[in-house]
Amino acid sequence: MIEQLRTFDFPINSPKMPKKLSDHIKEVPLGLSVDCVVFGYDDIDKDLKILLIKSETPEFEGSWSLLGDLIQANESLKESAARTLAKRTGLSDIYLEQVRAFGIPERHPGGRVITIAYYSLIKVEDYELNIDKLDLEAKWFSINKIGKLAFDHNLILNHCLNKLKRTLREQPIGFSMLPDKFTLKQLQNLYEAVLDVEFDRRNFRRKLKKIDVLLELPETQQDVAHRPAKLYSFDKKKYQSLLKSGKHFSL
Amino acid sequence: MIEQLRTFDFPINSPKMPKKLSDHIKEVPLGLSVDCVVFGYDDIDKDLKILLIKSETPEFEGSWSLLGDLIQANESLKESAARTLAKRTGLSDIYLEQVRAFGIPERHPGGRVITIAYYSLIKVEDYELNIDKLDLEAKWFSINKIGKLAFDHNLILNHCLNKLKRTLREQPIGFSMLPDKFTLKQLQNLYEAVLDVEFDRRNFRRKLKKIDVLLELPETQQDVAHRPAKLYSFDKKKYQSLLKSGKHFSL
DNA sequence: ACAAAAGTGTTTATTATACACCCATGT
DNA sequence: ACATGGGTGTATAATAAACACTTTTGT
Incomplete structure (x- = not known):
């Protein structure tokens, strides 16, 4: 058992020398x-x-x-x-x-x-x-x-x-499929659509707040027939800081 | 916005027809x-x-x-x-x-x-x-x-x-690098070596017991100068059952 | 005033972590 | 009897899951 990983130095005497690369390329066209x-x-x-x-x-x-x-x-x-x-x-x-x-x-x-x-x-x-x-x-x-x-x-x-x-x-790749400015609901919908699961809205938002890679913009949705949602953008710098502190994005 | 994903059915009028595959293979030898x-x-x-x-x-x-x-x-x-x-x-x-x-x-x-x-x-x-x-x-x-x-x-x-x-x-791929019969300590050492982390022995063993993909063999280590450890083997059938019940192996 | 979606906190369950003593064997 | 690693349980902390009401806007 103790010898299981010792080195075996056989002489190199492969019966057929490796073919030249250029020959192989001709013989196996792909x-x-x-x-x-x-x-x-x-x-x-x-x-x-x-x-x-x-x-x-x-x-x-x-x-x-x-x-x-x-x-x-x-x-x-x-x-x-x-x-x-x-x-x-x-x-x-x-x-x-x-x-x-x-x-x-x-x-x-x-x-x-x-x-x-x-x-x-x-x-x-x-x-x-x-x-x-x-x-x-x-x-x-x-x-x-x-x-x-x-x-x-x-x-x-x-x-x-x-x-x-x-x-x-x-x-944090989901943001590549969203507009630069998006609502948390849009983000959640994207995750639910791709992963085919459902998230609790409050838990989802809390998690994102904790991860802290979003920038809250001083803007809201326009032209919606209800309370307009805040817009966010993905903050690359915040994400870099997250990584530097040894943590990871995980949802 | 509502139209964002409608279909665009342009006529196919690509200026250059795609080359024949065999020609391309000759022209780009690799x-x-x-x-x-x-x-x-x-x-x-x-x-x-x-x-x-x-x-x-x-x-x-x-x-x-x-x-x-x-x-x-x-x-x-x-x-x-x-x-x-x-x-x-x-x-x-x-x-x-x-x-x-x-x-x-x-x-x-x-x-x-x-x-x-x-x-x-x-x-x-x-x-x-x-x-x-x-x-x-x-x-x-x-x-x-x-x-x-x-x-x-x-x-x-x-x-x-x-x-x-x-x-x-x-x-459950670690078992592919262990003998068919192994001790939990061997398994833990493997995980620690590959992942470069340390696990608490009790927690590690508890987790494996919970996952339930190992078969406890009616054998123990031989020729060790201390209490011999039980031997286990990876049980493919147990693993299949785990998957069927919607769970996953995770350590 | 009503409809519609936004926004927010607390409680409970689950999972992960930390930690110390007794056991079986060979020498 | 002692040295060596095997084997086990419990308490605490962290994380995830479940859940309902108030707010803001447009009509």
């Missing part, structure tokens, strides 16, 4: 793509939505598809995802998080293509500002009403949604 | 590899260790490296990782979990290679049984004594270690 699950929050329907496009791959004509593209020679994976998003939404500086790679040999009917999945969070209002610059059919779908997608995109979507749910509880 | 961070727990040193090999890439001669290989044409990513592990350790059926892809253009000196990182958990005793079948230099390193590795492997290692830490708290 493509690499990124696919983005674009999440947006619909404050009217109180519903999480995702942005889909009509597939451009002949084998999936008519199917809806995630936003994806093949990776170019000189861009990183995240740059590729950002470029794809910019092309489809006109937006830059979008929250982007890698989820994982999907790579079973049969996943693309046109050849071996491994894809790296990202999820992104956008403020739908920002997207709206850009729609007239775009020339591609894109549509928001409620997360609860997604049919059969192209490729293995349903699988990818599930993974991304699960990652979003996990991350939403542990990182 | 390689895809898997890299495995192999974690093992050293019950003597009470220390998390990882298995490294001498790099076979000329540019990194002399450096230590994760266990990796280029992906073959007809294997999935996980199969590729499993094959790589089998080649280096002689073991199959190893716990394998994908972490993420790493793909900045400069990460491999020999060309564009994107790598998919996995971490794996092995019982060191199982590894020991296979060492005489292996002909490659491999060595266990304490997680706290890792120098500069080949490629971006330090970065990859950090991501894998963080994922391991997160997952260890939420899934």
